[in-house]
Amino acid sequence: MKNFQIRSKIVNGVAVLYLKGHLDAHQVARFEKEIVRLIRDSNFKIVINGQELNYITSAGMGIIMGYIDEVREKGGDIKLCSLGERVYETFDLVGFTEIYDFVTDEQVAIEKFSHVPSQS
């Protein structure tokens, strides 16, 4: 089994990224490539579903930090949902939980975008 897996789908105009497994500096290029692809395709409303993510380091969090300004400038956002307790705690350790939108459920995260006008 691969240590880290990533897949995505579009739901009601929102790109949902599903992260699974162990996201560290060795795996982070695949995560960045997917974020870059979404932005290049004008998908600025992004939900990261971390239900099956069991580990993240600063490398993975850095990708979210590095692209969120561009996404927000274009009327979108990166929201995070369904994180396990320990992964959420890692985000909290660096103060991300005060800056980013964390919700418990994917559907809630998608619905929150219905109030954001699209610029694409």
Add this chain to the structure above:
Amino acid sequence: MFPPNPDFSITILSQTQLLKMVVELTRHITTLFNFSAPEAQKISLAIDEAVTNVIKHSYSNNSDQKITIEYFLAPGGVKIRIFYQGLPPEIIDEEVNIGKMIKKKKKGGLGVKLMKTIMDSVEYKTINGKNCCEMIKWQKTI
């Protein structure tokens, strides 16, 4: 003070594919040292960040360099030393400002913050001509 000899040590090549093994090893060792599972996971993350910094910044992602990690059982805690050659990391003492980093579209700079938040002590120094990252974590007293 660190004891003269570690209770356990491992030397690895500077390859990011080995990070997961280091994390699992550290989690196992710190659990044996009576840390709770959540605390062991956090200490493992701090070691992951420190070793990643060495690979990326001190060794510029060269994969044939060596990194030695030493674990010392201390009364009520664990002390860990990471030895490496190459350039010492650039450590900025000022508080990390996430808002500013977002505006600058920075992707790096969170690792040392994580290390300092998790561990009770993080110190970079030179010991016998080798670069060393020295970290200490004490167990919480109830």
